[in-house]
Amino acid sequence: MNVNLNEIEVTINSAFSLAGTLAIPTDITQPAPAILIISGTGENDRNGNGKGLNVNIYKDLADILGKMGFVTLRYDKRGTHASGGDFNETGLWDLVDDSIACVQFLKSRQEVDPHRIFIFGHSEGASIAPLVHTKEPVHGLMLISGGVENLVHDTIPRQTGQALEELEQAKGIKGFLIRLLKVKEKAKKQTAAFIEKVLSSTTPTIRFKGKKIGAKWFREHAALNISDYISQVACPIIAISGSNDIQAPPDHARKFAEAATGEAEWHVIPHMNHILRKYEKPHTMLGLLKEYKSLFTTPIDAEFVKLLEQWLRKHTTTQPS
Incomplete structure (x- = not known):
């Protein structure tokens, strides 16, 4: 994708140093809205790649959102790749703390409008995002391919x-x-x-x-009732799932929106799978790795991108609450 972005390697100070990439559109002339990308489970890197599965999902998203004029921050989880700490000793609430540190980092940057910060939470990130917001409020949440259920x-x-x-x-x-x-x-x-x-x-x-x-x-996931935290969210929410997502139930997009107290909308995109690609063939839990590998060069679903842009445009022209 031809995007004019200045990508800067940054360090976020949390309990351990986190390595991230701050992607800044080169044509911005004043503080811009920003998006923190919180990834799903596992030890994939900040781009969404690892262990032979190079989907590049978060790099692609940063490029797409940068083209829309948004600064983005994506980072390696604690204990993985270039970040400090021990991944196996990292709990759910440690991940929340690290995401809070990332929001605070964005708020401190001169390129970013601190009143226009959003969180894009994918998969497990869709559970983490509401927890972060209750401790470090942001302007809006994008809860993508997540589940209003207990992981354990x-x-x-x-x-x-x-x-x-x-x-x-x-x-x-x-x-x-x-x-x-x-x-x-x-x-x-x-x-x-x-x-x-x-x-x-x-x-x-x-x-x-x-x-x-x-x-x-x-243990910390087992003790979590995500609905308790979503019900505390009054900022705008958009929840999106794909009808061909067999990792997270598609109808949970609706459940996210219904649990929120503020403005919320939800969408289920036909034929989109968990990695935000269109996939119309029959698929199985046992065949997911093969399915995902077949989509390495496939772009992120166009309908998904359109929905995101419409929602973000709407909520970057409204006054902060």
Whole structure:
């Protein structure tokens, strides 16, 4: 994308130093509205890439939003890539604190209008954004591909159950062996054992099946009722999901909007998936990695971009509350 942006490598001071990219449109002549991009779960970098999955989602979004005239900030999570800290010891509320530090960083920049700062929260970021706003208010929230559900008690069992159902429907010798070996039953028991061990733990990390797990993050998500925080949000909200998103329930865009106390709107975009790309073929939980890899060069959904721009234009011409 041909965007005239000046990208600056910056350091945000939180409990640990966070490495980020501040993207500033080169043609701005006065303090501009700004958007903090909060990413989804996992250890992907500030651009949305990692572990062989180079979707570039947050870099692409920064380019799109920069073309609209917005300053953006995207950053590596605590304990990943160029940021300090230990990712496995990082809890949900640590991520919230880091996002608050990023909002405060934006408010301190001379290029940014501190009264026109928005948060773009994608996936887990859609849960983090309302928590940030209750502590460090912003002008508006974009809650994208998120869920008004509990990650530990709802999301994990739902996604695991869907994957196991797909496994059991496998055909031929593969399906026969899966059913013969009772893979579904064993996996359900292992998931339950994992959740029980995590929730009964008291340390930041635990070992499960030989792997180091961020137990603190799981425990804090398990204790979270996101609706309690959304109900405290009075700033404008737009919640958007895709009808082909099987990671987060599409109808939760409506639930986000209905839980808010202020102005809120919601949209479900036909055929858009979790990484904001159009995908009209049948897809499965087990086939997501292959699906996402097939979309590396596909642009972000045009209808999604249009909705974002319309909403942002509307809310950058209104007076701050």
